[in-house]
Amino acid sequence: MRARARSRRTIGLRGDEALTLDLFAPLETTAAVTVRTLAPPESRQSPRPLPLWLAVSFPMLPVVALSDPDSVQAVIEGPPGQQRLVALSAAAESLGLRRDLSRTAAEIRVPTLTWCERRPELEARALEARARAAFALTSFVSLEPPDTLLLEIRGSLRLFGGLEALIERALAALGTARIPATYAVAPTVRAALWLVRGQPGVRVESLAALPGVLARLPLSVTDFDATVRSTCERLGLSTIGELVRLPRAGIARRLSPAVPRWLDEAFGREAQPRRRHVLAVRFTEALALPAESTSTVALWPWCTRLLQAQERFLVQRDAAITQCRLRLHHRSGQPPTMLTLERSLPSARAQEWLALLEERLGRLDLCAPVVAVALRSGAVSPAVPLEEGLDLSGRDGRAASARLLDRLRARLGEEAVQGMCLIPAHCPESAFRRVRPTWPSAAAVSDALPCTPRPLWLLSAPQALLLRGTRPWYGGPLQVLSGPERIESGWWSGQGIARDYYIACAPTGARLWIYRERVATPQAGWFLHGVFA
Amino acid sequence: MKGPLEAILQDAGVWRGIDPSTTHAGLCCPSGWPRLDAALAGGGWPLGTLIELLLPTHGLGELRLLLPALCQLVVIAPGSDPRWLVWVSPPHEPYPPALAQSGLNPGGLLRIEAPLPADRLWAVEQVLRSGSAAAVLCWIDAVDDRWLRRLKLAAQGQSVLLIAFRPSARRGTTSPASLRIELMPTTEGLDLDVLKARGRAPTRVAHVFGT
Numbered sequence: 001m002r003a004r005a006r007s008r009r010t011i012g013l014r015g016d017e018a019l020t021l022d023l024f025a026p027l028e029t030t031a032a033v034t035v036r037t038l039a040p041p042e043s044r045q046s047p048r049p050l051p052l053w054l055a056v057s058f059p060m061l062p063v064v065a066l067s068d069p070d071s072v073q074a075v076i077e078g079p080p081g082q083q084r085l086v087a088l089s090a091a092a093e094s095l096g097l098r099r100d101l102s103r104t105a106a107e108i109r110v111p112t113l114t115w116c117e118r119r120p121e122l123e124a125r126a127l128e129a130r131a132r133a134a135f136a137l138t139s140f141v142s143l144e145p146p147d148t149l150l151l152e153i154r155g156s157l158r159l160f161g162g163l164e165a166l167i168e169r170a171l172a173a174l175g176t177a178r179i180p181a182t183y184a185v186a187p188t189v190r191a192a193l194w195l196v197r198g199q200p201g202v203r204v205e206s207l208a209a210l211p212g213v214l215a216r217l218p219l220s221v222t223d224f225d226a227t228v229r230s231t232c233e234r235l236g237l238s239t240i241g242e243l244v245r246l247p248r249a250g251i252a253r254r255l256s257p258a259v260p261r262w263l264d265e266a267f268g269r270e271a272q273p274r275r276r277h278v279l280a281v282r283f284t285e286a287l288a289l290p291a292e293s294t295s296t297v298a299l300w301p302w303c304t305r306l307l308q309a310q311e312r313f314l315v316q317r318d319a320a321i322t323q324c325r326l327r328l329h330h331r332s333g334q335p336p337t338m339l340t341l342e343r344s345l346p347s348a349r350a351q352e353w354l355a356l357l358e359e360r361l362g363r364l365d366l367c368a369p370v371v372a373v374a375l376r377s378g379a380v381s382p383a384v385p386l387e388e389g390l391d392l393s394g395r396d397g398r399a400a401s402a403r404l405l406d407r408l409r410a411r412l413g414e415e416a417v418q419g420m421c422l423i424p425a426h427c428p429e430s431a432f433r434r435v436r437p438t439w440p441s442a443a444a445v446s447d448a449l450p451c452t453p454r455p456l457w458l459l460s461a462p463q464a465l466l467l468r469g470t471r472p473w474y475g476g477p478l479q480v481l482s483g484p485e486r487i488e489s490g491w492w493s494g495q496g497i498a499r500d501y502y503i504a505c506a507p508t509g510a511r512l513w514i515y516r517e518r519v520a521t522p523q524a525g526w527f528l529h530g531v532f533a
Numbered sequence: 534m535k536g537p538l539e540a541i542l543q544d545a546g547v548w549r550g551i552d553p554s555t556t557h558a559g560l561c562c563p564s565g566w567p568r569l570d571a572a573l574a575g576g577g578w579p580l581g582t583l584i585e586l587l588l589p590t591h592g593l594g595e596l597r598l599l600l601p602a603l604c605q606l607v608v609i610a611p612g613s614d615p616r617w618l619v620w621v622s623p624p625h626e627p628y629p630p631a632l633a634q635s636g637l638n639p640g641g642l643l644r645i646e647a648p649l650p651a652d653r654l655w656a657v658e659q660v661l662r663s664g665s666a667a668a669v670l671c672w673i674d675a676v677d678d679r680w681l682r683r684l685k686l687a688a689q690g691q692s693v694l695l696i697a698f699r700p701s702a703r704r705g706t707t708s709p710a711s712l713r714i715e716l717m718p719t720t721e722g723l724d725l726d727v728l729k730a731r732g733r734a735p736t737r738v739a740h741v742f743g744t
Contacts, residue, residue, distance in 0.1 A: 437617075441640030460626055511594075
């Protein structure tokens with residue numbers, strides 16, 4: 001009985017049940033191996049969270065996107081003779097004007113009306129700027145031109161403390177204090193878009209509540225084209241609820257095959273993929289100075305502004321850079337002055353970049369007055385989350401060292417800051433190399449070190465010694481202490497050396513490393529090559 | 534009688550040569566030369582302050598004098614970050630094979646070239662402020678007293694060996710350095726003239742090492 005039960009259990013691996021296999025053990029023993037079976041993917045995977053879309057619409061965007069929105073009361077669009085108002089300023093609305101009014105009718109009502117043609121490119125830029133700000137709240141932002149943004153907020157609800165707080169924050173981030181905006185929340189994109197037009201301010205969090213809310217919406221808020229809408233009108237349909245009640249096949253045949261699909265998308269019965277808005281990869285911005293500047297001090301606030309804008313740009317992307325280039329434009333004809341700032345560790349912080357810029361600007365001689373400043377960031381890399389480290393002394397060694405090197409390089413130049421490494425070579429001047437320092441490395445000392453003493457100072461170029469008789473002279477006769485050590489190397493490369501090295505004592509007490517050139521050339525003779533300091 | 538003396542000693546401008554309160558204050562690093570250690574208050578080079586070495590010329594054994602201490606300082610304590618051994622504007626190329634022979638790892642050397650004296654002092658200050666150096670060797674000549682004081686302040690509180698090499702001609706000038714030593718080469722080796730030392734009377738150390 002027991003054995004049968006056990007065999008059934010071992011065979012019946014099902015679902016995500018955990019079962020006990022007592023391999024090789026008598027039935028009475030309690031020692032057991034727990035095996036968790038691999039569950040089928042659909043039962044194991046947590047259900048994909050339902051998205052929640054916040055649609056924010058800016059009906060006045062055509063007005064506020066203009067370069068001088070205050071002087072314009074209305075924006076018009078359409079072919080000559082059929083121009084209609086598409087957006088109105090608050091002042092114009094208080095005069096009794098409405099959207100969709102023809103321009104002629106509007107001018108009859110308000111003869112002093114100031115209007116402007118619609119500028120779609122400015123609107124697109126203004127919407128894009130708002131989309132950038134929206135990335136502070138969610139990683140999925142989608143544009144619905146001409147005037148609506150869609151934010152997927154399900155994933156951000158907990159972080160920002162619930163729907164109410166999130167909406168409040170989103171509206172503040174999108175600048176709705178200055179520009180009137182409407183919003184709606186719904187679990188599907190199409191429902192959110194319809195609701196923001198037909199019932200602004202509504203919040204529908206679940207799919208179950210959606211049909212009731214959508215049913216009351218007039219068909220004018222939908223994206224159906226004019227023929228579909230006029231057919232609906234002729235059929236006596238005015239709300240979405242009335243349309244949904246009709247047979248599906250009939251709708252598809254009589255209106256358009258697209259209509260049932262759109263309704264499915266609105267009610268969440270069918271997925272509706274959205275294109276995610278992708279932010280620009282590099283920061284590029286230019287500022288024209290209000291007046292020509294001849295001093296670098298006057299450039300400081302403008303550079304600060306650019307670097308702070310760059311910081312915001314990078315923070316929105318959770319990114320950092322190791323290089324950026326500042327371009328100082330002069331009046332036409334003069335090539336711009338370029339300043340390249342570099343850091344060893346990526347950083348987004350304006351403060352860090354300003355510290356480097358301070359060194360560069362302070363030593364810069366302007367060849368001509370500056371009229372504009374432009375900043376372009378280098379390649380973007382993911383931000384290093386804890387640059388400061390958790391060290392409570394506030395001093396993370398690696399970051400401090402990198403900051404020091406960056407600062408030194410910025411002021412003294414790339415070549416002025418150098419590290420060293422050993423090269424296993426016999427030729428004394430080839431036995432080391434200067435390298436770009438990054439971090440004090442604890443590399444093992446090469447075992448190819450010379451076994452005879454080497455001087456601590458090496459002269460950058462061997463210095464020819466005077467001869468008095470046959471003896472080398474350096475402030476006095478040199479007294480040889482030890483040697484010779486013969487070094488012959490590099491004959492295969494054409495830059496061979498053949499030298500006899502001696503350690504000699506100068507009358508000053510200094511111990512010198514000198515050699516005699518063995519190659520019979522005009523340079524033959526005695527040379528000073530190092531000092532045993 | 535005690536009152537006026539106390540008042541004078543309170544004055545920041547008064548420096549007490551033998552001050553029992555400072556005798557054991559601060560970190561020290563044994564120099565590796567017993568005769569020199571005996572002449573220094575903490576039994577070695579004081580850390581976190583300015584040390585001035587005065588030389589008539591380069592190559593008298595000034596690096597050899599420092600090498601034992603440098604080797605100790607660059608050893609990385611477990612759990613701490615490695616630190617640089619910084620050379621600011623040395624008169625010649627520090628030769629890595631020779632330094633490696635003495636036990637210094639060439640990967641930890643940082644050489645900074647600054648032709649202008651102002652840049653040189655700025656670089657030293659930056660290095661000290663970053664806290665990422667175990668030792669700073671700098672070669673400076675004519676310099677404002679205030680700058681030396683700044684460097685001394687920047688080094689304060691850190692376990693950093695800060696050495697300024699200056700020509701012997703500067704022997705007569707005032708200096709805020711805690712330790713001033715003039716190097717005197719002799720035919721047998723090196724003598725040291727300790728001009729100023731914290732907690733000790735000036736003295737002369739004969740024959741620190743032979744040639």
